[in-house]
Amino acid sequence: MSLRLPSLQALLVFETSARLLSFTKAAGELNVTPVAVSRMVARLEDALGFRLFDRTKSGLTLTDRGATLQRAVASGFGQIGDTIEELKRDLARGEIVTLSLASGFAALWLLPRYAAFRQAFPTVNLRLQVMPGRLYGPLDDADLGIRLHGPGSENDPSCLCPEIIVPICSPNYLAEFGALDDAAKSAEGHAYIHLDVTTHSWADFHRATGLANRGIGRAVHHTDPGLAVQCAMLGQGVVLGWLLAIAAPLNEGKVIPAWNRYIDTGCHYVLEYRSSNPSENTRRVAQWLIDEMKQELDGARRVLAPMTAICRSRAASV
Incomplete structure (x- = not known):
């Protein structure tokens, strides 16, 4: 069995959906359609071999594995974002x-x-x-x-x-x-x-x-x-x-x-x-x-x- 590691785009879509617990809200933030978000998350789940979300009548909830991955991805994106902003601020001097x-x-x-x-x-x-x-x-x-x-x-x-x-x-x-x-x-x-x-x-x-x-x-x-x-x-x-x-x-x-x-x-x-x-x-x-x-x-x-x-x-x- 061969598994492709998820792309950064897939991880970004997942992190946004996990943070907002809504495919619709995630689609609005990412400027794509809710269907595109749902499909991207489904493909990510298929690639990983486990569910990231439970779909309920009241909305989305993270599974235990989904919550673990969300913490890791959010931490990584947060560090990258903070470093980029720091580098941008530094461009004005030195x-x-x-x-x-x-x-x-x-x-x-x-x-x-x-x-x-x-x-x-x-x-x-x-x-x-x-x-x-x-x-x-x-x-x-x-x-x-x-x-x-x-x-x-x-x-x-x-x-x-x-x-x-x-x-x-x-x-x-x-x-x-x-x-x-x-x-x-x-x-x-x-x-x-x-x-x-x-x-x-x-x-x-x-x-x-x-x-x-x-x-x-x-x-x-x-x-x-x-x-x-x-x-x-x-x-x-x-x-x-x-x-x-x-x-x-x-x-x-x-x-x-x-x-x-x-x-x-x-x-x-x-x-x-x-x-x-x-x-x-x-x-x-x-x-x-x-x-x-x-x-x-x-x-x-x-x-x-x-x-x-x-x-x-x-x-x-x-």
């Missing part, structure tokens, strides 16, 4: 530093630190240029960008983070379904969350580690790493997480390793400058990112210490 980065790193690591960034750089306006795919290519109009470099890049003074890939899930998921190699609990197959655009797939992970694929209970496909990790946090399955994005939730215990193996490709994420003579603020922002990530990685390495690293050369030979 130097703008544009940072090119991945959505997973932005959502899971940088945005939760935005208050600390503002305190460190009260006169700098940070503009985020989120890349939809992998971190390759020119910076274009960005002042600073995170890009993946090959082996040896750990010696670059602007090295930010190694490319380490860890299978992760929520603590509750692990308790219920067991580790990836736990035949007793996972005989019916784990729910694998797939990234459709990635440098390392689940098939690659199985080949590199020698893990037998005991079947897939549900295959969830998505194109956004940040939302894929959030699905894992909600207990919906196991996802391959890049340390650059998952270091913070890993340290906070929101996700945990789903097995005692991880992939170390030997590559590293490096901060690149567009200009050979970047501004002082751009250099300071880069150093702040490096210093903050170093503290995060110190904690993440303690989590990874009991695990076995599978190096890239071994991955290429199997």
Whole structure:
């Protein structure tokens, strides 16, 4: 069975309907028809495999699962909205530093630190240029960008983070379904969350580690790493997480390793400058990112210490 992860539009329609407890009122706020809202919610329920609302004569009520999802979605949209408004207010003052980065790193690591960034750089306006795919290519109009470099890049003074890939899930998921190699609990197959655009797939992970694929209970496909990790946090399955994005939730215990193996490709994420003579603020922002990530990685390495690293050369030979 293959399940597509809900789109942001579907989640927005659900959140509006859940907040107003009315498809008609939600349609008015979203400027669409009530039929369109009802159909979108029905498709979302079909995709998820459970009801979000109870339809009664007196109106809509949220199911327990619907209420849980509504809290998570409202919190995420609220944080994004607050951050956007904050960034808009900042445009009127200070130097703008544009940072090119991945959505997973932005959502899971940088945005939760935005208050600390503002305190460190009260006169700098940070503009985020989120890349939809992998971190390759020119910076274009960005002042600073995170890009993946090959082996040896750990010696670059602007090295930010190694490319380490860890299978992760929520603590509750692990308790219920067991580790990836736990035949007793996972005989019916784990729910694998797939990234459709990635440098390392689940098939690659199985080949590199020698893990037998005991079947897939549900295959969830998505194109956004940040939302894929959030699905894992909600207990919906196991996802391959890049340390650059998952270091913070890993340290906070929101996700945990789903097995005692991880992939170390030997590559590293490096901060690149567009200009050979970047501004002082751009250099300071880069150093702040490096210093903050170093503290995060110190904690993440303690989590990874009991695990076995599978190096890239071994991955290429199997």
